[in-house]
Amino acid sequence: MRIVLTGTNGQVGGALRPLLEKGGTVIAPSRIAFDLSKPETLAEALDGFKPDLIINPAAYTAVDRAEDERELAFLVNAKGPAAIAAWSARHRVPLIHFSTDYVFDGSNDRPWREDSPTGPLSVYGASKLAGDLAIRVAGGPHLIVRTSWVYAASGANFLRTIARLAGERKELRIVADQVGAPTTASAIAAAVAGIVVSNGSNLEGLFARNGGVVNLACAGETSWYGFASAIVAGLKSRGVKLAVEMITPIATADFPTRAKRPGNSRLDLSRLRDRLRVTTPTWQEALSSELDSLVARQRELAGR
Ligand SMILES: NC(=O)C1=CN([C@@H]2O[C@H](COP(=O)(O)OP(=O)(O)OC[C@H]3O[C@@H](n4cnc5c(N)ncnc54)[C@H](OP(=O)(O)O)[C@@H]3O)[C@@H](O)[C@H]2O)C=CC1
Numbered sequence: 001m002r003i004v005l006t007g008t009n010g011q012v013g014g015a016l017r018p019l020l021e022k023g024g025t026v027i028a029p030s031r032i033a034f035d036l037s038k039p040e041t042l043a044e045a046l047d048g049f050k051p052d053l054i055i056n057p058a059a060y061t062a063v064d065r066a067e068d069e070r071e072l073a074f075l076v077n078a079k080g081p082a083a084i085a086a087w088s089a090r091h092r093v094p095l096i097h098f099s100t101d102y103v104f105d106g107s108n109d110r111p112w113r114e115d116s117p118t119g120p121l122s123v124y125g126a127s128k129l130a131g132d133l134a135i136r137v138a139g140g141p142h143l144i145v146r147t148s149w150v151y152a153a154s155g156a157n158f159l160r161t162i163a164r165l166a167g168e169r170k171e172l173r174i175v176a177d178q179v180g181a182p183t184t185a186s187a188i189a190a191a192v193a194g195i196v197v198s199n200g201s202n203l204e205g206l207f208a209r210n211g212g213v214v215n216l217a218c219a220g221e222t223s224w225y226g227f228a229s230a231i232v233a234g235l236k237s238r239g240v241k242l243a244v245e246m247i248t249p250i251a252t253a254d255f256p257t258r259a260k261r262p263g264n265s266r267l268d269l270s271r272l273r274d275r276l277r278v279t280t281p282t283w284q285e286a287l288s289s290e291l292d293s294l295v296a297r298q299r300e301l302a303g304r
């Protein structure tokens, strides 16, 4: 199977690559060879790659910056995916794409289902929602994996931000009224690669029956404050020396940001379990193994 995989410098694409290489030929075009901000060039590139499957984790993910770069965010997150989806529909080549909890307004008091009403609060969320809708409208075989709060031992993410700040500051002030499920790129990659490997050439049929959007996050829930507290506790228990003495829970209103974020980011995982037979680790289990990798990497870099 020939798999075109985008975004391999990113968290999810980077975690997927080695898992997919075990089961097929992975074509991982550079951003220059396959630039989502140039939608008109993508069909010709795909003609050349001749994939049997396209997996597209590449995205514009700078949530605050997107408020000032609306056009670029929509090109990368909506127009590019729309062009890929049109090619996928024309050639009946399955497409796996990724979506976000930020398509919701966060007002609900229950976990969001795949068909819950959307209402993005940010340009990033609106651009991702436009991508989801364009893929659906194109009508090809597709699966849109909707996830939340993604992090890894490397890359730009909340774990790495907190690990850095905890080494520099006495006090961290973290919002406690936004709840969701922190999710490792490796948990997403394991689940997605599992679906690909176990269904092989039958993905088109699987997506016809059970495609569309599926929520996929780590199990359980916490706030950004709860997540930061667990990160700091986990680093300390692994013997990492930190400057931080106090972690203070604050309200969203006390941490002004350019983009608005949803209060409730929780995703209902029953479709994932019932239709795709996939379960994910709890966020605490996933954090524990990611902290092991982070600390091992830091010790290696420090030559210890
Ligand atoms: N990060 C998160 O918290 C969450 C992410 N998601 C979604 O999951 C998916 C994967 O996210 P994640 O792995 O964290 O993202 P990252 O930000 O880690 O990686 C994004 C990747 O997209 C590439 N990219 C950006 N612009 C373009 C472009 N114009 N053309 C081609 N490639 C481009 C980047 O390339 P380069 O490295 O060269 O910049 C990078 O490799 C995305 O769809 C995202 O919206 C959903 C929920 C949460």
Ligand SMILES: Cc1cn([C@H]2C[C@H](O)[C@@H](COP(=O)(O)OP(=O)(O)O[C@H]3O[C@@H](C)C(=O)[C@@H](O)[C@H]3O)O2)c(=O)[nH]c1=O
Pocket (backbone or CB within 6 Å): 061, 062, 063, 100, 101, 102, 147, 148, 149, 150, 157, 158, 161, 165, 172, 173, 174, 175, 178, 224, 255, 257, 261
């Ligand atoms: C660094 C910091 C952040 N925060 C808050 C701000 C924000 O509400 C929350 C998380 O901040 P971040 O900017 O790291 O997270 P953010 O970039 O909003 O993360 C999002 O990225 C996109 C791509 C997604 O799709 C989402 O699922 C989500 O993971 O923590 C604090 O309260 N104190 C702090 O010191």
Ligand SMILES: [Mg+2]
Pocket (backbone or CB within 6 Å): 061, 062, 063
């Ligand atoms: Mg961010």
